Amino acid sequence: MSTDLDGVHRTVVVVGGGQAGLSTSYCLNLAGIDHVVLERDRPGGEWRNRRWDSFCLVTPNWQCQLPGFPYRGSDPDGFMVRDEIVRYLEDYVKSFDCPLVEGVTAVRLRRREGGGFRVSTTHGELTADHVVLATGPYQVPLKPRIAERVPADVVQLHSSEYRNPDALPPGEVLVVGTGQSGCQIAEDLHLAGRQVHLAVGSAPRVARSYRGRDVVAWLEDMGYYRRGIDEFEDADAVRLRANHYVTGREGGRDIDLRAFARDGMRLYGRLTDIRDGLARFAPDLTKNLDHADAVSEGIKDSIDAHILARGVDAPAEARYVPVWTPGTEPSEVDLSGITSVVWSTGFGRDHRWIDVPVFDGRGYPTHERGVTSCPGLYFIGLPWQHTWGSGRFCGVADDARHLVSHIASERRSGIANGVPWIAGTPEDTFPSDEYWTATRTVA
Secondary structure (H helix, E strand, C coil): CCCCCCCCEEEEEEECCCHHHHHHHHHHHHHCCCEEEEECCCCCHHHHHCCCCCCECCCCHHHCEECCEECCCCCCCCCCEHHHHHHHHHHHHHCCCCCEEECCCEEEEEECCCCCEEEEEECEEEEEEEEEECCCCCCEECCCHHHHHCCCCCEEEEHHHCCCHHHCCCCEEEEECCCHHHHHHHHHHHHCCCCEEEECCCCCECCCEECCEEHHHHHHHCCHHHCCHHHCCCHHHHHCCCCCECECHHHCECCCHHHHHHCCCEEECCEEEEECCEEEECCCHHHHHHHHHHHHHHHHHHHHHHHHHHCCCCCCCCCCCCCCCCCCCCCEEEHHHEEEEEECCCEECCCCCECCCCECCCCCECEECCEECCCCEEECCCCCCCCCCCCCCCCHHHHHHHHHHHHHHHHHCCEECCEECCCCCHHHHCCCHHHHHHHCCCC
8 A cells, every 4th residue: 555645534544553453454344444554664563673582472372362363373372472473463464455554653643623533644644534543552661760870881771672682791680670571581681691680579470370271271261351441440550550470481481580589590679779880779579579479379369269169170289389588688789790781661651642632641541442532533452441451462352343343333323523424334234342242253
């Protein structure tokens, strides 16, 4: 498709060609709704450009269920590595008639007089009756201001820039943050024989397997991944929770920071200050390790209860016993012995280009399952947009079907964002959201 977009009008413009945007496109095609997908790079760009060499999924391949394109490989219980994930998305684009335009960045979104929207891009301005924002939550790598105090001769990079141990200068490495990225990068460096210093935060962990099955399989059976955000009393807190750390590396295993420490990794509490060449840490290492273990064991408790209630035949398994405990918690480390710092401190949102008032005081989009208060404007791919799987390979299909059903319903009503709808168009026969909920798959 031509990248000259000036003056082009589409019923729907989808901004973002990752798994969320592509899933939306598939469902729009099924509904016969005219649209275009704008992608600033290529499909899989986020996975290709901002993941390290040994990166792999932490959920089993069988959970890759993009609409019309479930995983069909030979290793459903395995974990796709980075390049396989990229190929999965590239093959998805080839599997249907996706009106994808690559190398185009949306730079401004605003309402159009008389209804609809104007989308200004690096390749011209186009208009649309509806816009679906599928740009994801991980837009701007975040480093704390404290990074400015790291000595100038120490190499610093964000986790999105890390590739492999050999890309860092020889010497010891400080990794800050123990979400999924921080723990997996620390393991990558540790297995390569590097001396790792790890600032441990409050992120929880989960066991890879328990009582004969992957924990993900148990949680799937228990309905965890289908529980809607509206079922939680503390929905805002749920959306902000850190992901449990675990890995799919080499067939999948636990990430046990205590075992790393036993084997030579140096653990600290949260990083609190850098001054005079010293990194200082809070005295909360024991608390953070105990919390991570407690969450993991609590998940096992819920699995035990499920097994008992359903009468499932599952082997018994002994519970986790800590293999290492901190002695006197170290409060500081001399940065003169460290040559690199990897900031695994997450990402922020950048919605400054969206000139539509749909954000709360924290800059978070206000929506109900992706439908905003501005008619015709939608989000998809946000963490916990509706369920744990929203934005992930396992759950984004349901959100895409819901939004496209909503778009089709608006157009069936006779007016969509001020634009008349003509009866008899293909979207008139698009299945209802209730249909998708009942079937949960697209053949």
